[in-house]
Amino acid sequence: LSDAILISAGVGGFGAVTARYPQVVDIAKFAGVIFLLGYGLQSLYASIRLSHALDVDGQVVTSLKKALLLCFGFTWLNPHVYLDTLVLVGMVSTGADSKVVFAAGAVSASFFFFFALGYGARLLRPLFAKPKAWNILDALVGILMLYLAWHLYQS
Template identity: 40%
Template sequence: MWQSYINGLGLGAGLIMAIGAQNLFVLTQGLRREHPLTAALVCVVCDCLLICAGVFGLARLLASEPLLLELARWGGALFLIGYAARALYRAWRPGSLEQTDGKALRSRRTVLLTTLAVTLLNPHVYLDTVVLLGSLGSAQTLPAAFAGGAMSASLLWFLCLALGAARLAPWLAQPRIWRAIDLLVALMLLAIASQLILTPTATP
């Protein structure tokens, strides 16, 4: 049991901790103090559901339907390009670099919906959780223990990311830091979108 759990924990952490749209979004929410725990928990819940779906059978379905992954790839690329454009717009506008206050914060509902979009429109999430972790987990002696380890990795990582960013917020609230962060977010998202467009979706 513990071996399968540790395998899931290690593999899940290795995939989830890679820089991606989810990580960048949760980090940004933590720095801006815009409901970072809400964003983190939405990512965790989505990861858990997708991991379970993959480990308990959905990986085989997606592997046999490449059109679904192809549609997700292009839809995700378009969404990431749009989100990158918004980050560039924030970096360009002087007012967007001021320290956030109560009036500037987006509502919890807006953050929740945006997190769902960042997560569910990103095909890398499906490839990592459903296809890869699902395929590996289904081959374990105890698939449920493997899934539990992978879900634990998601929970620990996103909570640490959200809470750690919030602690650093007072030191990272300077306008020039915000400009650099928004530019970095835009470049990373554009790089991810370019990778999605230029690299055909592969299944194991």
């Protein structure tokens, strides 16, 4: 839902805001580079130093309030989400013939992605019961985040 709101805001006019105030893009890029560098380095550290596995047996189910607060924090406190939805999607949408169709397609793709991610995760549960799988995932995420930070910095 948050992604749909942000995509709609980006398509609905954030492109015009960034055209009028181009420094907003620079600020968002800088924040994104810092975030991606920190996240990438943290993931690489975890891939080398930490050993963890997915073990859901016997765990206490978190409260709905805690789950929603975590979801809210991971979404709205992540500077990269603003780069993706407001800045990037907003700028790309300026070339679309129909902003409504563009927004509907982007929101639909977002819903599909997040539902596939959520429901597909259970299929990977046996794999991520092994600590080595987490180390490999952390390393790949770290490399990807550093790569994205570099390309964002270069743009």
